Amino acid sequence: MKNDAQTWREWLTSERPASRRQARLGRAYAAWSRFVDNRLAMAGLFIILALLLVAIFADVIAPYSAVTDGDLRTARLLPPSAEHWFGTDDQGRDIFARLVHGSRITLFVVVLVAVIAAPVGLLIGTVSGYAGGWIDAVLMRITDIFLAFPRLVLALAFVAALGPGIVNAVIAIAITSWPPYARIARAETLTLRHADYINAVRLMGASPARIIARHITPLCVSSVIIRVTLDMAGIILTAAGLGFLGLGAQPPSPEWGAMIASGRRFVLDQWWVAAAPGVAIFIVSLGFNLLGDGLREALDPKAAGQ
């Protein structure tokens, strides 16, 4: 493996890797250094990590309660001050605290949609690509049909029928989000289907399910992850839109979209009530976009249009 004369860096960037492991780690290192060099991508990563931390330590960061009404006589609609960094809303609640706790809801949406849509897409895509024939045709037809659907409007109708609530909103969004991942997974599977080592594993008697699960799927994961990250901003915006229409997390939950809706009534004079949550949404979406762009450039520079 590595000889003592080489540093780790030399070993990883060597042009003549001695083993497949070295080659793979070398590629990962190259991608990582490309990513780290990209300042915007690092900024995106920073934002997402910040979101994570804020969500986890919400109680510690925000002293005021996010859900209990404040003193309705004295604390309503106060402008930003040293005490209330972003002021208070019409129920006397500290907006900063609501923003901080709302980050949990945002994170919840992000994670849940990813956890539902990505595996579904991966499954359908890999099965479709590997099986070929009429299975492929049928699955791809279904995928294309779902791909052509309007995400927001359909989510709206779904939630209308299921009833408002954050879980229903997440399900509704996830249902219209999986098609791109299926497409990507299928494309990758098609190129891998006839690879030598896949043939080798097949000759050894592995069942198709095993091949798909253990050999093909791991190779499709990185492309899907990039796409998921890039889609995240859109998903957050859709969720916020649903919240704005009153279809997401219900009051008194501090969902950012709903906060904008309730602040809308006072926007002419107490504009901070509606402004702050929008900025929060913007920053988080921006973070995902930067992160996604950075990942794509690091892992696949050609596709990034260089």
Next chain:
Amino acid sequence: MAPGTARAGGRRRARLQATAMAIVRFLVVVALTYLGLLAVTFFIGRVIPVDPVLAIVGDRAPTHVVERVREELGLNLPLYQQFLIYIGKALSGDFGTSVLTSNPVMADIRRVFPATLELATLGTLIGTVLGVPLGVLAAVRRGSFLDQIVRVIGLVGYSVPIFWLGLMALLVFYARLGWVEGPGRIDVVYEYTVTPLTGILLIDTAMQGEWEAFRNVFGHLILPASLLGYFSMAYISRMTRSFMLTELGQEYVVAARAKGLSEGKIIWRHALRNALVPLVTVIALSYATLLEGSVLTETVFSWPGLGLYITDSLQNADMNAVLGGTIVVGSVFIGLNLLSDLLYRVLDPRTRAR
């Protein structure tokens, strides 16, 4: 008959056949997708709610209404039969009656749709007229200051919630600066001075010479249209830049330069023309996205279009109206999606022959 023409005739026939096949295939796709949409809305409307009748008439309806609707819906019939009836009704434009207005949903939709069309069309127009040149310039001057600006515009457009930006824009440009008119399409004062002919107020007021009303309508229109235009521009400029970069990296550009053609001709006549093929697809998709986003923007601007109709119906638990509106928006959205696929094939001569 000269030998060449026989072959040419045969080739032309083969090409016509191929085109016919392509059209048939396209129609099948359209039909299947539309069927899928109907299936989903049927599922939402009938299968999900515990009692679909209540979902349609609301829980405050008197018993005899409930019974009548139950019979109308044919809820006793097996599910697939219900679905077939549903398809038949949808195809003939019968979406049921609105609980709120007691009008047929289709009539309501027909009334409000032009307003949404007006906004989406203007928005896409602005987005294209501004976005394409910006994208071209950004690609040509890659890495320059202009390129950075275009990327920032794109990033912001992809990250900021449209309804929030609309709200802030209203705050700044209407409430604080007074540069534009506020929510709504037209001031109440002028509302009855105009007879709606096309449903597009800008055209109607101009045609009838009501210039004060025209100015008023314009003042109401400009902010939401610009907002939508911005989002459209963010998307279109980004895609244009990407397509142009691909084209400019092709070898035929080198060959064109070798001919001594000016840079301008190379960029606009050669590269952009090739980039237009996928770009038209993008523009169609942008239009579709604006239509869909109308659900949110019309709420903020109190714009009486299809989006506001759907959300109002939502608040009033008027399921017929919600589903009818969803089907209409969904159909247009799907139509534009598939149309953009078709356009791509038509415009690229390489795929035309196949």
Next chain:
Amino acid sequence: MSALLEVENLRVSFPTRSGVVEAVRGVSFTLGRERLGIVGESGSGKSITGRTIAGLLPESRRVSVSGSVRLLGQEMIGAAKPAWQKVRREVVSMIFQDPLSFLNPTMTVGRQVEEACRSDDRGGDRRKSALDYMAMSGLPSPAETARRYPFELSGGMRQRILIAIALAKRPQLIIADEPTTALDVTVQAKVLESLDESVTKLGTSLIMISHDLAVVAKLCDYVYVMYHGEVVEAGPTVKVFRQPRHDYTRLLLAGVRSLTSPNVRLAGFEPAIEA
């Protein structure tokens, strides 16, 4: 009278991931009304020399060019874009190797030839002159072919279009970079013949860049042998091929018969660019 082309100590280098590569190291020659062949393997720098003379090096790479290239007495290295455009419009033409990627896929070939025609030709009727040049380059039915798109034509016909484009501006110099390498052997000979005839008819000078010695032997009066960015041997074609003086030339001649000549390597001299 100054020669058509004077190249003096041309050096071209560009940075790559593993350091700076010197593709061309001090090439010098002059060219009058004659046909010159530049032979060598991939990586010898011959293509880059050709492209530099036509001013078609990729701009994005941080290419460094030094030395002098004088066309009709005018110094071209470091010249401004308009000057280069004029030269490319009226003086120098280039024929490329892979006609499919060098033709605009969504434009009819007739239009593409028309674009290269000079406006003062034939009293301003560029379409007619385009058809003339297409005929000159050996295309069977120019009027019908002109309406086709590149993908509809065979490889040989596409290459003839590139030749027609090169001829259409009545240049003083044509630089042909491996024009027949991408073609079938049977088509090659015919295309070369057409090129030969057209060049004779118009009286242009020719620089033929190829790794195929037979091609150069057929068309060129003079030949330069390039290896590793330098000219290792030069002289009248017949003389060089009959009595090669440099080891490398001898090796080339010994090993060559077919399209793809095996990469010959002189012991101790590794070519900088592995193609």
